Amino acid sequence: MKTFINIKATDGMWTHAVAHWRDYLEITKPKVVLLLVFTALVGMALAVPTWLPLQETVFGLLGIGLASSSAAAINHVIDQRTDAIMKRTENRPLPQGALNTRQCLTFALLLCGIAMAMLVLLVNTLTAVLTFCSLIGYAIVYTVYLKRATPQNIVIGGAAGAMPPVLGWAAVTGEVNAYALLLFLIVFIWTPPHFWALAIHRRDDYAKVDIPMLPVTHGIPFTRIQIFLYTILLVIITIFPYLVRMSGPLYLAGALILGAMFLYHAWKLFDDTATKQPMRTFVFSINYLMWLFGIMLVDHYVPQVLRLFN
Numbered sequence: 001m002k003t004f005i006n007i008k009a010t011d012g013m014w015t016h017a018v019a020h021w022r023d024y025l026e027i028t029k030p031k032v033v034l035l036l037v038f039t040a041l042v043g044m045a046l047a048v049p050t051w052l053p054l055q056e057t058v059f060g061l062l063g064i065g066l067a068s069s070s071a072a073a074i075n076h077v078i079d080q081r082t083d084a085i086m087k088r089t090e091n092r093p094l095p096q097g098a099l100n101t102r103q104c105l106t107f108a109l110l111l112c113g114i115a116m117a118m119l120v121l122l123v124n125t126l127t128a129v130l131t132f133c134s135l136i137g138y139a140i141v142y143t144v145y146l147k148r149a150t151p152q153n154i155v156i157g158g159a160a161g162a163m164p165p166v167l168g169w170a171a172v173t174g175e176v177n178a179y180a181l182l183l184f185l186i187v188f189i190w191t192p193p194h195f196w197a198l199a200i201h202r203r204d205d206y207a208k209v210d211i212p213m214l215p216v217t218h219g220i221p222f223t224r225i226q227i228f229l230y231t232i233l234l235v236i237i238t239i240f241p242y243l244v245r246m247s248g249p250l251y252l253a254g255a256l257i258l259g260a261m262f263l264y265h266a267w268k269l270f271d272d273t274a275t276k277q278p279m280r281t282f283v284f285s286i287n288y289l290m291w292l293f294g295i296m297l298v299d300h301y302v303p304q305v306l307r308l309f310n
């Protein structure tokens, strides 16, 4: 009898999981996680002079990806009330009633458990501990506290999202050094222009739910100045991988071209008549980071590939 009931319960879980797989996927913020995992891969690649170790690379990336997905799912649970009121987020699975709190939390805990087991058993403890701290930093410190407390929320909270290159570095070397922190710094300084461009476009949404994002508390003109200043800082910081000889001239050229484009997008925000510019700048910021880390990866492997032919 007991077995019969258990089989029925498992059956119900599977039917639910199959019917709602798109909703579960959505609460993991898959596109964000993909870019996070890519920055982790670049962190791994730059950490070792030769080819990457297979086990640490594969399970490191999977662990970091699953932990980030778990953090994103917890963020959906905690934000469900405000998400229901904001236009951009009202159609998410929780506000729509497609999933409930218990289902999302069970899913998040499962992802977190798998991620931690993978990292501890198949990668190393340092990576597991740092990944867990990043998960707590985003899902709890940022979402529960910072987001509602201060307009510097995303500046401080951005530290969690900037961790993946460091996590990748730790996964393949078992340690963290100043080069890894330089990659962290790039994503950390990139985050405010990335998010504030979107926040300008969505200012009224955030005002409606009393979330103190910079354009709500300090106004749009002040936010534009901050975006521009952070972008200048970003351009300067992205030169450092070349200066410390972590990357070569190919990277430098790419970083300068991309930096000039980002500055142009940040400058265009000052034009009041360009109503579509905030979203253009936001979308560009995502492409910027993808290309910047992409060029870093290519720059790292070009000499190795050339050596193969010599």
Ligand code: HEM
Pocket: 031, 032, 035, 036, 039, 088, 153, 154, 155, 157, 158, 159, 161, 162, 187, 191, 194, 195, 198, 286, 289
């Ligand atoms: C505290 C830090 C961050 C904040 C507050 C933030 C905020 C946001 C928000 C609100 C969106 C949603 C836009 C929408 O729904 O249309 C978004 C999209 C996105 N973010 Fe961020 N972000 C942060 C850090 C990061 C990091 C570190 C990465 C990757 C390295 C990243 C990559 C992306 C990507 C790829 C998208 C597009 C997602 C899509 O189109 O579905 N973000 N970000």
Ligand SMILES: CC(C)=CCC/C(C)=C/CC/C(C)=C/COP(=O)(O)OP(=O)(O)O
Pocket: 029, 032, 033, 036, 064, 067, 068, 069, 071, 072, 075, 079, 089, 131, 132, 134, 135, 138, 143, 160, 161, 163, 164
């Ligand atoms: C383990 C690890 C590396 C964890 C970090 C994980 C992570 C998903 C970072 C991304 C940051 C992000 C998308 C913030 C937006 O949250 P929001 O609540 O401001 O945006 P929303 O309104 O779209 O939900």
